[in-house]
Amino acid sequence: MKRAYTNGILLDGTEQMEPVRGKVLLTENDKITAIADAGANLDGYEVIDLRGGYLCPGLINLHVHLAGNGKPSAKPRDNAALVRKILSNRLTRAIAYRLVCSYAKLELLGGVTTVRTVGGIADFDTRCRDDSAAGKVLAPRILAANEGISVPGGHMAGSVAVAAHNNAEALAQLKKASEQKVDLVKLMITGGVLDATEKGTPGEMKMPPEMIKAVCDAAHKLGYTVAAHTESPAGVKAALENGVDSIEHGAKMDEETVRLYKERGAFLCTTISPALPYALFDTAVSGASEKDQYNGKIVFDGVVESAKTALANGIPVGLGNDVGCPYITQYDFWRELCYFHKYCGVSNRFALYTATLRNAQLAGIGDVTGSIAPGKSADFIVTRENPLEDLRALQHLEVVVCRGRAVKKPSPKRRKEVDALLDPYLV
Template identity: 35%
Template sequence: MNDSFAICNVNIISEDAQDGLLRGYNVVVGTNGTITAVGPKQHTVVPQNCHRLDGSGKYLLPGLINAHVHLFSEGKPLPELLTGPTFQRAVSSVLHSPIGTLLSKHRAKLNARTLLLSGVTTFRTVGDVGYEAVALQQQIDKGKELGSRMLASGPLLAITGGHGSPQIALIGDSPSQNRKNARINIMHGVTAIKIAATGGVTDARRIGDAGRPQMSEEEMAAICVEAHHAGLLVAAHAQSPLGVTMALRAGVDTIEHGCAMNDEIVDLFQNNPLSLRGWSALIPTLSAALPLVKISQDITGVSDIVVANAHIAVDEMVQGIHDARANGISIGMGTDTAMTFVTQYNTWRELALLNRFGGLSPIEAIHAATQENAKILGFEQVTGKIEKGFSADMLLLEDNPLQSWNSFKHPELVIARGKVLMNPHVTRFSDIDQQLDNMQQ
């Protein structure tokens, strides 16, 4: 049980208001962690025994939702060890040893905590070392651990030599092997499934490899059937028109990163007969791709091949966002935390990038990261809105985020399922932040 409290006389960020602001509102939160009343202060009574927080001159919005998270690293440049071919197997065997498993658990917990304290009250992992995120979600859902609302994928599903393998993947090379790997993940209690449909920027060996199709349509379709039978959504890492088309045809529910769209891709997003709900969504991750092309290689430490592939990925992704927006395709928000320069506390920067490079207005970017992501992840009845009956997942900011993205840097309060975290503090990497500040300009 939480204490009942109210945030009084606050400005609520709302797409329903003309300038995006509902002024002078009261929001009342009940002991069960849900919002019990929202309205203009003169019409919204705050019960007598309820703790009052003064929201005058401040800005309240739904907690952020990050649909593309990894918990295995803090986001400093990935060491060559993890990305280079020579040591991949050695790193993988250390990661999966008993001590590696303990370290992954510990790291996942710390990184999940950072996400929460930075205002991310809901997130989905899409590629874990083992089942450390699944275990964490179970602890949180049972109320044994304070944390964000989660979906957890466990290891992603990839082909031999494919993206993410062998460190964070189960490997399969036929529809039946991939079906089995999906079943193994489901047996371990995952709440999301992730596929590597194409190669990726971080582990590509040649220019052009990042978008090269890896898993066959038949293999992906087998995975989708198993996942959908279990009621789970399937996310696919896909960075080229061919890779995206194959993944959508197989029934994938969310395309991670994305590409420029042709008519077939647009049609498949809007009406995808093999997906769980009949439509698929795009989760761009500009936060992962842009630093590799905008920040000097001396600083990021990545190879020429990574930079060349990142350029291709950025161009595809940016065009994909514009095409999705022009065609009314559902656009969510993810950052790909744990990748080079994608920290666990900078989710809000993706909104700034969607605004600057993706053409979304500030309120559209906030919509993607809250209400739309809630719908995409299946939480549309639970979170993503400040409305009566919704979970009290909220963020109180000192300045208007519609005017300055930097207001997200230091939230005054993070509220998760009605639990109030006062003056939330995270450990920052000032060198990374400095570079990202410059990139956003």
Template identity: 30%
Template sequence: MKWTFAALAAFLATTSVQAVTVVTAAHMLDPAKGVTVDNVVVVIGDNGRVQGLVSGTGARPNIPADAKRLDLGDVTILPGLIDMHVHLTGDPTLSGYQGLEYTDNFWTVVGVANAKKTVEAGFTTVRMVGSANYDDVALKQGIDHGYVPGPRIVPATYAIGATGGHCDSTEFPPSINVPQPNIANSPEQFRALVRTLRKYGAEVIKVCMTGGELSKTDSVGAQQISFEEIKAIVDEAHMLGLRVAVHAHGTDGINDALRAGVDTIEHASLADEESFKLAKAHGAWFDMDIYDDDYILSDGAKNGVFAESLAKEKMIGLKQRQTFRAAHAAGVKMLFGTDAGVYPHGDNARQFAKMVEWGMTPVEAIRAATSDAAIALNRVDDVGQITPGHYGDIVAVAGDPTKDVRLLEHPTWVLKGGQVVTGPAR
């Protein structure tokens, strides 16, 4: 519930002030409602969740001198940001064959560094949609238990796919046998794979439905998993309480995945009018990474990206942005997902400006990374809003992000669960 100033004053007078943190700020953006309120006081309990919120005119309550207080000053606060498509264990500067110079567990260490960069950039929750060796689960456990800093992680473990597809290792000759515990080739094999991934920590299932830009040998738009296979995956995942995210650039793969009932389409580059109708009919979301084309084309060659991949990127990048604009205009539900790991982590917020450039309002873009993302994650009770019961995840910017969305690229404060991640004093 939203308190009055009088109710907050009464609460502070009767509770142990050492058990709460009182956060004050000049302004607060509520992306879900699209409104900004002034004179904000947020009370966060020692469990990291918001206990009370007040705003508006009237005298500020008397905050006890010994209370834990964070006065953020003349800033606008908003909920901690959510990136729905990241690969924290990826480093874009080690693309192509360069990654073969490192041991398997090296990538977990990479993930520790990238998790810190990501949360310091204001992204307090991320969905990791594919990593090897259950590295994302290890990273989540390390963050949750306080060993390393980082965002809340929704892990997919391995991204699953078919033999020779985008999730397979296609850059080696037959004499090199690479273990691929994420590959299946029938509906029943995929059902079993979903169960295995859930057993070892998956909270979302990621499926490679079509070819990809950064896989070496496949066609970016070609469908790689049959309707019967994706239907089996979706049915099994939903039965187990998991949602399904589908990597799909090509039209046929997108539409078969939507007919099967998937929850999110990642990339969606070649989606058509039928795709839009199917997404709206089935309540699916599009999660389109429309910033990273700039980075891939500018830095990909020096980073070791395969020439074949760069050719596919040149073919698909502009089309994806045009599809983004058309999907938004058609009323498709849209999310904020960057594919961080394809470009450097910590730069996630650069995508906001691209989303505005290609048709969204700033508030719509911010909502895609806050309250809408929470809906898509089925976590509306704990992330995506600054309201009682939710985690005290807060980002502060020096100005009005509804007028200049690029302010989100340089947050002045970041709080996760009421704890300061970064700020002027850190």
């Protein structure tokens, strides 16, 4: 299929992108073949008139849990028990897998054309990845980690991560993940906001440094990068000292941490979305205890300060929104860009660049996607308004194209109660 997208205003996804008018984007099957001048011969092309819309690369979400739907919950759930039930028989497994695929579709309808999963149920993420690539399901490109590696009592142990009691069990899980042909490895090094048993202790160290090192060394020999859930300064240092490649979430940094990032060549995946409700919502709304709100504020401030420090010191920063956490839905990644702009002080242009080309580069697929250029995958979105002027333009899409497959007027079913609670924090 050869398509010509005409009358659009191009934003190419590069750091210095500016709106470019008078061009036609040509694609063939799943690739961008050329950017031609308006008036070029379009014989043999299906012509799609964008009517002055803004065409930019599809968004790339670097921190996704496809098994969650983001539904707010006033009471904590026993996720480990739920996963055991899901995996207990073929019928429930099949139903759960279909749900995972439907959640992946919602990511796409929200303008996300690539996701990087960092903890899932069984091998569902790699299965969805392969079914998406084969055109069997409508979903983004997926870089999958499947189940993460945690420890007993550790973050997400028993749900989207396996609890390893020792190094041998951790390495056995790595071997299993490799046999499932994952794209990266995920470690759960510290606790999170809701894991903490006391005020002031979010991000408590859970995984021993020797286990971190053992998994990282083995993963690197197999050609995998390692991402790590870390929400405290001590956790970040332990992760970097023992070989982790990307810090997920982050925490406030000192000079030693900055040095470790640079020596390791690691990057920070900033996730402002998940802690925001616990930190900023009234507890009557969030259902959080005083302890959880206090700890949520520590993590929220740490994530924001970490991103600011990284940017100021030339440490690469990517964006993810930890979709699946309460209030974080699959179609709302655009909010993370707004928060990055608001709380970290970056320009709209830099936020869009980060969520497209920069994220692609950090994920190791910058030669495949992330920008509008000949030879790249046909992954892009079209908005009616200019996202460089207002990032909220990204919530209303005219077209989503992923690997050449176009979805016109995508309209994911929204959770209006979530919109009403989160919208005041956009500006």
